Amino acid sequence: MQKNVLTKAVAVALATLGAGGAMAQSSVTLYGNVDVSVDHVSRSAGTSTSPTAKYSATRVSPSATSQTSFGFKGVEDLGGGMKASFVLEGQLNHDTGALSQDGRIFGRQSYVGLTTNFGEFRLGRQYAPIFYSTALVTTERFGATDLFIEGGASNNLHVRHDNQISYWLKAGGFTGELSYSPNAGVASIISPARAPAATASTGQIIGGATAGSETGTKAGRTFGLFGAYSSESLTLTGGYHQNAFDNTPVSYGGVFTTNFNLDKYQAFNLGAKFTVPNSSGLTFNGVYGQGKYGLTDGRDLKLDFLAIGTRIPVGDWALVAQASQTRFRNFTKGKDTGLMLGADYALSKRTSLFTRVGQIRDDQGTPFAATALGAAGPSVAGGPDVIGVATGFRETPIFAGANINPDGKTTYIGMGIRHSF
Numbered sequence: 001m002q003k004n005v006l007t008k009a010v011a012v013a014l015a016t017l018g019a020g021g022a023m024a025q026s027s028v029t030l031y032g033n034v035d036v037s038v039d040h041v042s043r044s045a046g047t048s049t050s051p052t053a054k055y056s057a058t059r060v061s062p063s064a065t066s067q068t069s070f071g072f073k074g075v076e077d078l079g080g081g082m083k084a085s086f087v088l089e090g091q092l093n094h095d096t097g098a099l100s101q102d103g104r105i106f107g108r109q110s111y112v113g114l115t116t117n118f119g120e121f122r123l124g125r126q127y128a129p130i131f132y133s134t135a136l137v138t139t140e141r142f143g144a145t146d147l148f149i150e151g152g153a154s155n156n157l158h159v160r161h162d163n164q165i166s167y168w169l170k171a172g173g174f175t176g177e178l179s180y181s182p183n184a185g186v187a188s189i190i191s192p193a194r195a196p197a198a199t200a201s202t203g204q205i206i207g208g209a210t211a212g213s214e215t216g217t218k219a220g221r222t223f224g225l226f227g228a229y230s231s232e233s234l235t236l237t238g239g240y241h242q243n244a245f246d247n248t249p250v251s252y253g254g255v256f257t258t259n260f261n262l263d264k265y266q267a268f269n270l271g272a273k274f275t276v277p278n279s280s281g282l283t284f285n286g287v288y289g290q291g292k293y294g295l296t297d298g299r300d301l302k303l304d305f306l307a308i309g310t311r312i313p314v315g316d317w318a319l320v321a322q323a324s325q326t327r328f329r330n331f332t333k334g335k336d337t338g339l340m341l342g343a344d345y346a347l348s349k350r351t352s353l354f355t356r357v358g359q360i361r362d363d364q365g366t367p368f369a370a371t372a373l374g375a376a377g378p379s380v381a382g383g384p385d386v387i388g389v390a391t392g393f394r395e396t397p398i399f400a401g402a403n404i405n406p407d408g409k410t411t412y413i414g415m416g417i418r419h420s421f
Contacts, residue, residue: 010135026077030421032070035063035143036094037354037416041402044409053405060095061400064414065342065354066141068092068100069108085113102195102209108160119169126164128157128184129177129226130269133239136228137271137285139311139320144400145356145412147324147338148287148307155206155265155291155388156395157184157243161222162212176227183220184243187211190262191251192392203251205392218246237271247296252380252391260295267291269305281313293393302329303384318344326384334365334383336404351419360398361409362386382406 039061045054062068071089078084089109091100101107111124127135131151140146151158161184169176187210189203198204204211212220222243229236245262252260269289276282286308293301307324320342327335340358347353364386367379380387386406388394398404399412 010132026075028072028074030070030072033066033068033418033420034094035066035068035416035418037061037064037356037414039064039400039412039414039416041399042411043402043405045405053408055402059400061144061414061416062092062094062100063143064145064356064400064416065143065344066418067108067143068094071106071109081115081117083115085115087111087113104209107209111164119167122164122166122168124164125160125162126166126179128159128161128222128241129166129179129224130158130239130241130267131160132177132226132228133237133269133271134287136230136235136237137273137287139273139283139285139309140322144397145340145342145358145414147322147340147358148285148309149396150305150307150324150326151239151269151287151289155241155243155267155393157186157207157222157265158241158267159396160207161185161224162207162220163214164222173230174227175230177225179222179224181212181220181222183212183214184222185211186220186243186245186248187213188215188219189249189251190245190392192390203249203392205395207395208392218244219248220244221246233275233277235271235273237269239269241265241267250391261297263294263296265291265293281311281318283311285309285311301331303327304329305384316346318346320344328365328384328387332365332368332381332383332387334381334386334406335363336383336385337361337363350421351417353415353417355415356412358399358412359409360385360404362404362406364407 040058043055069089069091073087075083075085087109088106090106091108093100109126111122111126113120113122134148134151138146138148142149161181163183164179164181166177166179185207187204187208188200190206191203193202193204195209198208224241226239244264247261250260250262267289269287271287273283273285289305291303305326307322309322312319322340324338325335338360342356345353362383364381367381369379385398385404389403399410402410404410
């Protein structure tokens, strides 16, 4: 049966750790993953303030249960316990053949590494340390239906950093990472705009295609760390993230442009995965996290994230279930609650058929008056997923772009095929 413990990204990123062991003089490997499905998504109209939000469509979609990707990785043995390595990894939309990641050829990862007797150093675009804290405990693969994908809060810089400098250490069952970036991906204005529409005047999403340009300001300076301990049946993880915004304004339809300026963002998460010994791979997992957006006037937007799940292998089948909730502890006090059920059937070690059914519902909480921020315009309502997509705090779309509106719900049903090479 096909095991799906780690995402392809995690497997690649962790594969080069450690200085010991025999290896080829040099090698280059082409690898990838194809995940395509037919799905139907529907989105309710929600509140009267969002009359055009109702949506229903049948689609051919990529990356439902895993991220569709392609990449090259290489390693050279330098002798004396040292080696050089690189990873170039991109993402495709197999429904159209277009590049994902805002058109970046290698938008998933693009780094070079040097392993020494004291650990490994990497330079370039890499995954955020706090990403691994969730990726190592999910039994899914961070596709559009994986409710663990938020990783503790809805900041896109939990997923990838531009310009990252990282240090990795592996000792026995422990793996750790420490990272820093002068600008991991914060532009001069934060907004929902994406490439190629994003400009200096419109701003763009956090982590957008050109948001990581180094300007000499503190905006985007990011620090992160990650640690994990794994045994045969148990994995425990923890991650921390902090990035500066340096008084960066947020544009939300003109509502927040007056004095909604961000100072910094902090978050942590804790994860666990337990596989029942002497079973066929029955697994239970969970992750909990907190995040806080600090405003320059001293106010904070605080949020929590919790997800739990299980994977139940039955012969060539595997049944999966997840539940999650992301909520504001203040601000609107809104929340987003998700449920996902699914099944995989392994045709081989590399190819599986799958089906997924899911729903995310938003409770808008108490609408937050824009006048409280010194701005004219309508009140703001919704949980972290709604606010995150609308402001540009969040890049990863709900259910492959179906999104969700205040006080509404989004429902997904799909089936497809997944193949890795």
